Amino acid sequence: MPQNLTSYQQQTIHRNVLDNGIVVLAVENPAADIIATRIFLRAGSQWEPREKAGLSNLLSAVLTKGTEQLSSIEIAEKIESVGAYLSADAASDYFLLSLKTVSRDWPQILQLAGQILRSPSFPEAEVELERQLIIQDIRSQKEQPFSVAFDQLRQAMYKNHPYGVSVLGTEDSVSQLSRSDLEEYYQTHFRPDNIVISIAGRVTPEEATEQVERIFGDWLPNKTPLPTKILPSVPFQPYxxxxxxxxxxxxxxxxxxxxxxxxxxxxxxxxxxxxxxxxxxxxxxxxxxxxxxxxxxxxxxxxxxxxxxxxxxxxxxxxxxxxxxxxxxxxxxxxxxxxxxxxxxxxxxxxxxxxxxxxxxxxxxxxxxxxxxxxxxxxxxxxxxxxxxxxxxxxxxxxxxxxxxxxxxxxxxxxxxxxxxx
CATH class of the missing domain: 3.30.830.10 (Metalloenzyme, LuxS/M16 peptidase-like)
Known part of the structure; x- marks a missing residue:
């Protein structure tokens, strides 16, 4: 059952922790008939091995391209049929699934997000397509002076720290990524005790928590402890x-x-x-x-x-x-x-x-x-x-x-x- 209810500041932010470890944050804001949801995971590029830089970004590109129950076309149709928005992104410090819809359709879209998070299929053809598109993006950035200047500055400052590489990865690292790499990364980091679900809109905190409990409550945490993140030091050697x-x-x-x-x-x-x-x-x-x-x-x-x-x-x-x-x-x-x-x-x-x-x-x-x-x-x-x-x-x-x-x-x-x- 939910616990640790916290009310805070001018807007009341309700914080609940489900039995499986999912943290639910809910803010009721009835000004517009919209509910926005952000599903954060403690993942992202700083959890990647150096030789597999770009792994979380590739996963974000293919996560919504198929589940065990739905194809990429069926997922897209479910989202577009109600005018909703759903996307996945990777950053240095986190992984994110974002969704937004009118309040009437929110339970349906949250249910879809649950399927995407809990049973992605990573179709081989989609993995290869997205991998090639990312490589094209990396090559394109090499033609942009600002991107080149920032990339070489970042590498110089961070050395072997994960922040030293773009979230996109490098052309070499992305070229080596495979579907099995995605599955291993997913199995390691995508688990309920590693998730924060933040909800704001025309929904009461009680209703928001009930919906999350209904969709994610039976997702059992992995018995294996979460990996310990050990980051290298960042030496000061300006040049x-x-x-x-x-x-x-x-x-x-x-x-x-x-x-x-x-x-x-x-x-x-x-x-x-x-x-x-x-x-x-x-x-x-x-x-x-x-x-x-x-x-x-x-x-x-x-x-x-x-x-x-x-x-x-x-x-x-x-x-x-x-x-x-x-x-x-x-x-x-x-x-x-x-x-x-x-x-x-x-x-x-x-x-x-x-x-x-x-x-x-x-x-x-x-x-x-x-x-x-x-x-x-x-x-x-x-x-x-x-x-x-x-x-x-x-x-x-x-x-x-x-x-x-x-x-x-x-x-x-x-x-x-x-x-x-x-």
Whole structure:
């Protein structure tokens, strides 16, 4: 029977744990006649062997292409006949099955999701087709300067850590993947005690839990313990990586190793990212594009990661401005360590970040995604409120201390005409 009921924050989030270990999160939001569901699994690319990189992504591509009872065409017809949405995705830190439909059809679509999760058939022809499509996608990315710059930066920073490889995998690794690899990965990770089901929409928490219990309650957990994840360390060895490519612009990226989402300095670095590279009013955009005209595109991003993350700034610039772009990006980042933000600058960053955070929880799909993500990452549903409190409590001194700690010598990734980057 369900247990551990938790009510929390302005929206009441009900948390139940079924007897088989499935965690059910439910938020009643009757504003629209839609129910969104996110089914998270503790899987994803960081659970893959290095030589089988791309395995979880391939599984996400073929998971909905057949079950023991239904063909891929029959699955598609069931979804499209009621105008519903269902898809599978793989990320570094989790695997996800997403569905959305009107409340009347939700039990039917959730039942279909249950069949897909519990009895996929992995048809050989579908596996081969999706494998070839992924390889084409990998090859296509090698022609895109931004993707090339990011890929070589990621490999340089993470070395042998799974984050060092794209979720897609590599052309070599994907070429070697087989149906038996998918079955082994599925048997290892797809089990009820490894699942979080997050539901938001026009449904009561009691009804939501009852439906999950009806469809998934008899799914027995595997007696074999879940595999222990042992990740390699991420050494700090910054250097410059270059990739000659005949393009009309150079791509310059600076990368800094940064803390995971569980770290106390996570909030401060999120604010620095907002100040530095978030939007048309950000420091990088104003200083390097508007005032100096150096950038076609300039920004920064700091990924929310379960393990060691990265803080990255980048610029697309005319080839002749490549060296100036490197110096400009470095100067703006290093400035954050040498002088603190003013109270006004920090408050503007807080208002922007918290405003965007609130806008990211407007729809049922967004609510189901946010709460399910926090649960699967091990943060718990209270992190939603804790994060906002942490943001409000950050001081200028705290942001400067974080910058001094993490914005040391950067990894540098360059892609552009050979005569320029060399």
């Amino acid at each position: 410059q990586i270059k990739k000659p490519q005949e393009t009309k612009q150079s791509v310059v990226m600076l990368g800094y190793l940064a803390p995971s989402v569980q770290d106390a300095e996570f909030a401060g670095l999120k604010l620095l990212n907002t100040y530095l590279g978030n939007g048309l009013s950000s420091r990088l955009f104003v200083e390097l594009r508007q005032k100096r005209g150096l950038a076609y595109d300039v920004s920064s991003f700091y990924a929310t990661r379960q393990s060691t993350s990265t803080f990255i700034t980048y610029m697309g610039t005319a080839p002749e401005n490549t060296n100036i772009a490197i110096d400009g990006l470095r100067a703006e980042v290093e400035r954050l360590a040498s002088s603190s933000l003013s109270e006004d600058e920090l408050q503007v960053a807080k208002n922007k970040l918290l405003g965007q955070y609130a806008l990211g929880k407007q729809t049922n799909s967004q609510l189901a995604q946010v709460y399910g993500l926090y649960e699967i990452l091990g943060l718990g549903i209270k992190f939603d409120d804790q994060f906002q409190q942490d943001i409000n409590s950050v001081t200028p001194e705290m942001t400067q201390a974080a910058a001094k700690r993490y914005f040391l010598e950067p990894y540098v990734s360059l892609v552009g005409p050979a005569e320029v980057i060399n």
